[in-house]
Amino acid sequence: MQSEVFYSNDIAVPRDALHSGKMAEISNDSNLCDQFHGDGYLLFRGALNRDAVLDMREAYLNLFDQSFCIEGDCRQGRYAGAAQPALNYGVEGHPAHAFVRSQVFKDFLDQPTLKKLAEKLLRSDVKRVPRTPLRHFIKGMKMASRAHYDRTYMNESADTCVTLWVPLGDAPVAAGGITYLEGSHLDINMEATIRQAGRTDRPNDSRPLTHDLKWLSEATGRRWLLADYKAGDVVAHVPDIVHASTDPMIDLMRISTDVRFVRSDIEIDSRWQNDWSADDRY
């Protein structure tokens, strides 16, 4: 049964018609580019080979201690409640830092399917942006990605850049997954609204963001769009759409990556030219 709320950064957001809705699926007769630019996102179900995606999940979780996953099953990847690495997430020495630099991960990113999706949506030749964050959320963290849009982190527009959000494993809403604020990429007041209220748990960050998804939904009259993702799904989004993620509430760990492509004729933003590290502060 569906829960009556979802959580993000430990704040309950009602799953009612005012605050949330379902992400659109691709309809057979839709023009992909029109739907992508109209909605600001596009959910491709089963775009990637499920086994190849689970291979990535397994390869990453194999870098942890055997006791990390329930029954030592790194392919399924349910959190066993064991101690986590002493190091901060994603810094040098942490498995996520090593994994994004591994050849197996880079080969996964360079598979033709991802590039072809990006080419279709940007209607251009594209190149992959080297900096590719790995996200890993575990039950009990009570935290998720804050509401933000990519344009403030990367100097690009919907004509030059697309983000492909790739869950490395099944990611139902309760495991934590990406969620989009409906129509926010078309709202010229969005940045002012977020800034004006100053409703952020990161007051020293000058970028427009908020941890409070319930407040943002009510302040803008917009709904958070949710989906239960499966390994193999890919979601594309434009740099202007406000997105965030839901808190992990179940054993199944949420692992995902954000693969970005830009038109091949533009220079990649200097902040995005090297491998991701959680402390690179971009």
Ligand SMILES: O=C(O)CCC(=O)C(=O)O
């Ligand atoms: O996976 C997530 O929690 C969101 C990641 C994201 O929004 C980003 O990297 O820009």
